[in-house]
Amino acid sequence: MELVYSGASPGAKRIRMKYLVCIWLCLMGAWPAWATPISPSELLVLRDTAQTHRFNTYLAELHDSRTQNAQPLTLAQVQQPPWADQFVLDNVRQSGKAPGVYRWLRGYVRSETAASTHWMLLVQADAAAEFDVYAVRQNGQVQHYRLNSVLPMAQTHAVPHRHYNLRLNLPLGETVTLYLRGPGDESLFVGVAEQAYLLQQARLGDQVMGPYFGILLALLAYNFLLFISVRDRSYLLYSLYVACFILLQFDMTGYMRQFWGEGLSGYAMDLRQNLLLSLCIFFGTLTARAFLETPRLLPRFDKLLRLTLAVAWVPTLVAVVPMGSTVALLGPVCAALWTSVVLLVAGILVLLTGYGPARYYMLGWTLLLLAIANFYLGLLGITPRNNFWAFHGVHVASALEMILLSLGLADRINLAKKERQQAQEEALAALRDKEKAQTQTLAALHETQLAQNQALATAREKDEVQQNANRALAERANELQQAYHELQESIRTSHKLQELDELKTRFFTNISHELRTPLTLIISPLEQLLSESRHEPGAAPRPEYALMHRNARRLLQLINQLLDIARLESGQMRLAAAPVDLARLVGTSVAAFESLAASRDVALSFEAESELPDVYLDADQFDKILYNLLGNALKFTPAGGQVTVSVGLAHEHAVLRVRDTGVGIPAEHLPLIFDRFHQVDSNLTRLHDGTGIGLALVKELVTLHHGAVRVMSTVGQGTTFVVELPLGAAHLTPAELADAPLEAQAPQVPELRGSKLLALTEADSEPTGEDARPLVLVVEDNPEMRDYLRTCLATDFRVLTADDGEQGLQRIVAAVPDLVVSDLMMPRLDGLELCRRLRADERTSHIPVILLTARSEQETRLAGFGLGADEYLTKPFRPDELRVRIHNLIRQRQLLRQRFGRELKLELSEVSVTSTDEAFLSRAMNVVEQHLADADFSVEAFAEHMAMSRVQLHRKLKALTDQSTSEFVRTLRLRRAAVLLQGQAGNVAEVADQVGFANLSYFAKCFRELYNQTPSEYAAASLVAADTSSR
Known part of the structure; x- marks a missing residue:
């Protein structure tokens, strides 16, 4: 890093003012790190390209001590005697001298490196000063350069850099003489460096200064956000101080000139720098007053701080109003010294008062003063100047000072909060003491008063107490009255809900019983007819009887489940638990389901641990749990799958597991699987039917047994239901225990759907070449309904059947029937989609379609007709009506054929x-x-x-x-x-x-x-x- 000081008043002795300003503002840049040893010779020989050669050591000085009005010496004059003999080799320092108005410097340089090396002349001086540089070769050729702030950057900077730099033409082995002319009082550093090395050092310097400016900008943003948040004026003043500090530092280190190369005159640059200095002093003083709270802690000394606010504008005043070089120099210097002394004394005095945040203030100032002292001692040659602290000590100290001031502001706010809290506590304590003293005074006064006055005061107090008590009682009475009304309303609402619940329970119970009565009158005669047909010799079996009996039993099972749900809701279902051999009970139930599993091509197995203790349970209710879990597992397990039932012990509980390899349950449906009427697949194309109350009944019955049920499932791999029942009878109340052990009833097995119970088979209805009857295709996923429809239509038509919509579409395309009878809700492809595809295919677009469904909503009917359905029948329907509609549609097609025949x-x-x-x-x-x-x-x-x-x-x-x-x-x-x-x-x-x-x-x-x-x-x-x- 290179140290830059810019912006002095024209003709003033700028360097001293710049040092003192930098001392107060901690705006000092790092001292340049050139490491060329001092040589007694006047000739600088360039051999090493990896360093910056310090040319000051090789420069001879000539001071023009003539009057200021005299013409400056020219190059030709200083090259000839007597002036050429007056150059003195005096190890030119960076600090300026003032024996004359102008100063000439002369030095010799020779390059012994490759001819392709690009050597740069680096001139570090006040940006407001003006210099002339002459390079004289041995053949007499002269190159002249002018350096000042008004000229464009391209003329004063050969490469992007903060300081003046020129490209030297140094032929190999040739000695070139360099002359520099500038103000006699100007600080100056001259160096020679290879171009690439100079740019590298500039980048390294930027990398050092970048974090420094980054810290300052972060502090600015942080404190400004704090001001917006807490609205404390101290943070605003501190933010303004840091902002001015950053701008002044950016200007004095040369970055302002580098990034914004505006052509300002020396006067304009001095005015800008002095204005920024005034702003820093002004806002810094305001920040110190707010930080140290001098108006409160040091009211007399605070007058000096107010005076400092006026002194802050002295640098700007002397830059605007011409007052001579002495005033122009002393004005900023005195303002900076005055401010530094006053602020330091203020910090010491506030610290002596015991004010805690002043520690941060003094610690920051102490670090800054130590860094400045080290820097100033380096200028005098007392301390080393080539280490990190000599270059960047002031920057580190100034950044730490800013951070400490930020911490101090935060500590001051915390202290203010504590003081306000303490003041509030002290005020409260004083108020209590005052109240106590007043009470004692009043007591003494009452003791000295007459008995009449005492009685009057006592009466008034009693009257006031009574009035307060009456008001309190009235308010309490209103509250009680309101609470009473709310309680009455809540009771009425509770009664209504209870009545609705009882009404719903009675409705379910009554409707279930009402349905059971006609079902009994249906089932009993059917069982009698079936028994007679089996025992009468020669009597032909009637498959319709078995079909009716099986579906009536299924309806009875659904009614029983609804009745159980209603009894559980109303609390009418009681547990009659008795010790039961769980393994035997479950094994018997599993054996009853073997025929159903075999018909579905599902492997059913049972596993039980040995020596299982008896479990207290209601055998009849537990049979319903087994019925629903096993029926559910077999229903959702495809052919070739497996269902495993196991009984064991775990954590003092009997555990029943029903595991299948079926389709599984999606994760989003698992939390709802035991809710009533919830179904995982509720679409028209669902593969499995059901009501959604079986698992809800399982959950209620397991809870009735003081047990728990859970489910684990993975889609495509299967599902496992786990039922846990506590062992022993400690968890049961006497009312839940049976008087005597009950024998479990024979387990109920779901009615076997899909068995071929009707006499007519697929081969019976296959169309033959001799049969001229119309061909009808029946598409129905329910095998019993499909067989029933085939039986009803076989007398008048040739009948083909399909199990679902996809199979039906294939058969329609292959056989082209005269009419299609299809169910609406089917797996894979429902009736509506089947109808749409038939109408979209010209091979099948002429075929009439009749839709059958149990859904009678108007929207469904309109959707079916919109997709091209010819008829729509709602279940249940009369077979003769279906046959009549089929005949009518076929007759209409015959009339259509006659029409097309005429068109030919x-x-x-x-x-x-x-x-x-x-x-x-x-x-x-x-x-x-x-x-x-x-x-x-x-x-x-x-x-x-x-x-x-x-x-x-x-x-x-x-x-x-x-x-x-x-x-x-x-x-x-x-x-x-x-x-x-x-x-x-x-x-x-x-x-x-x-x-x-x-x-x-x-x-x-x-x-x-x-x-x-x-x-x-x-x-x-x-x-x-x-x-x-x-x-």
């Missing part, structure tokens, strides 16, 4: 496209028209052009025109032949060849069948008709 009589170009079916017919007619003359155009080629199979094309044309594929092609050819014969486009043989008939007799035969005339007769009749119309 028109010209092919006259067919307008108004629907998907008409677009299909138009495309088919265009394909045939393109191949009319091709006698080898076959049905297979026709189907290939239509992108359909032969069977699909046949069924599509049969459904639309009531004609086979060959009949359709032949009819179009004959219609075209009639048009050609009518227009006399050729004879019969030529027309037959044009429409693709290779056999003339076959053409004549087919033509007669369609028009009841031979082609020749038709042509003659057309000719006669044309002549008649022309006449």
Whole structure:
């Protein structure tokens, strides 16, 4: 780093003022770190490019002591005697001398490095001063440079740097003489350095000064934010002081000139620097007054600080108003010295008063004074100048001073808070003492008063106490009255809620019982009919009875679950616990589910630890827990999966685990899995049905047993339900214990859905070539409903079935049925999407669709009709109504076929496209028209052009025109032949060849069948008709 001082008044002795200003403001830069040893020779030989050579040691001085009005000496004069003999080699120092107005310096330099080395002349001086530099080579060639602040940076700075620098032309081995002319009182340093090294040292200097300015800017931002936050005037004053401090330091270290190379005169630069100095003194004094609280702690000495606020503007005044060089020098110096002494004395006096924050103030000033003393001793040669503390001690001390002042401000605020709190406590204590003294005084006064006055005072006090008591009682009565009203309202609300809960419970109970009664009247006769059909010899079994009995039992199970939920809510369900062999009970239940698991191709296993103690539980209620957990596991486990039931002990509890390898439960549904009516899959396309109350009932029943149930699941891997029941009977109340051990009832097994109980099989309804009845496809995921629909329709129609929408779509495309009956809610592909896809495919767009569903909402019906459904039936429905609607839709399709059949009589170009079916017919007619003359155009080629199979094309044309594929092609050819014969486009043989008939007799035969005339007769009749119309 290089030390720069800039901005003195013109003609003044600037260096002393700059030193004293820097001492007060701690704005000193680092002293330059040139390490060239002092040589007694006048010639500087350049060999090392990795250092800055100190040229001051090799410079001889010549002081022009003539009067100021005399003309300055020229280069030619100082090169000749007698002036040339007056140069003295005096180890030119940085501090200026003042024996004359001007000073000449002379030195010799020779480069012994490579010719490509770029040597730079570095001149460090006051930026307001003006210098002339002359480089004289041995051949007499002279290079002249002028250095001042008014000139552009490009003329005074060969490379970006804070100080003046010039590029020297030093040929190898040639000695060059350098002359410098400048003010006689100006501080000056001259050095020679290689260009790359000079830039490197400049960057290193910037890296040192960067953190310094960064600390100052951080302190500025931190204290300004504190001012915005706490609104303490001290932080604002300190922020303004730091801001002015940064600007002045930035100006004095040369960065202002480097980054903003404006061409200011020396006077303008002095004015700017003195103004910043005045602002620093002004805001620094205000900060000290606020920091040390001198108006409160030192009211007399504070008058000197107020005077210092006026003294702060002396530097600006002497820079603006011309007062002579002596005043221009002494004004800033005296202001700085006055301020330094006054602020230091103020800190000492405040510290003697015991004011805590003054410690930070004095510690900062002490560090600053030590750094300045070390710096000043270095100038005198007493202490080393080439170490870190000589270069940057003042910067470190000034940064520490700023930090300590910030800490002191914070400590002052904390101290002020403590003092305010202490003052409040002291005021409160004084108030209490005053009250105590007043009480004692009043007591003494009352003792000396007459008895009458005492009685009067006592009466008044009693009256006041009574009034206060009455007011308090009235307020308390109002509060009690309001609380009473709120309590009454709460009781009424509670009664209403209780009544609603009881009403809901009674409703569930009544509706469940009301449903159980007709179900009993249904189930009992059905069981009797089933028993009679099994025992009567020769009697044919009725599969409808088994279907009705199975679904009635399922409905009864759902009603029982609803009734159990209602009883649990109302608290009517009581536990009748008795010691039960848990392993035996669970094993029996698992064995009852084996047939259901086998029908679903699911492996069911049971595991139990040996020597399990008996568990107190209600066997009937526990059977419902097992029924729901096992039924749930089997329902969500696909074919080939596994369900494992285990019983064991853990932490004084009996543990039941039901683990399956099913589809799993998503993590977001696990917290809601035991909520009533919650279902993981609630879409129309869900793969599994259910009501969502089974697991809720499990949770309630386990809680009734003082146990806990939890679930663990991973999607795609399976689910595990864990039921924990406490051992022993200590947790049970006497009312929850059964009078005698109860035998567990036979476990209920879910009704087996999907078994083939109806006599009619898939093979019974496959369409055959001899059967001409319409073909109907039934799409239904419920196997029992699917079998039932097939049974109802088998008498009038040929029936195909599909398990879901995707399978149904495949069968529709393959078989092209006359009508589709589909359920609305199905897995993978629901009825609405199936209907949309059928209408979007021209191969199936003509097929009528009837939707069946248990949902009767108007929105669902509108959605179905919007997607092209022809009919919509709500379950339950009458079979004869379904058959009538199917017949009506098929009859409508027959009328449509007649319409399209009539359109074939028109010209092919006259067919307008108004629907998907008409677009299909138009495309088919265009394909045939393109191949009319091709006698080898076959049905297979026709189907290939239509992108359909032969069977699909046949069924599509049969459904639309009531004609086979060959009949359709032949009819179009004959219609075209009639048009050609009518227009006399050729004879019969030529027309037959044009429409693709290779056999003339076959053409004549087919033509007669369609028009009841031979082609020749038709042509003659057309000719006669044309002549008649022309006449």
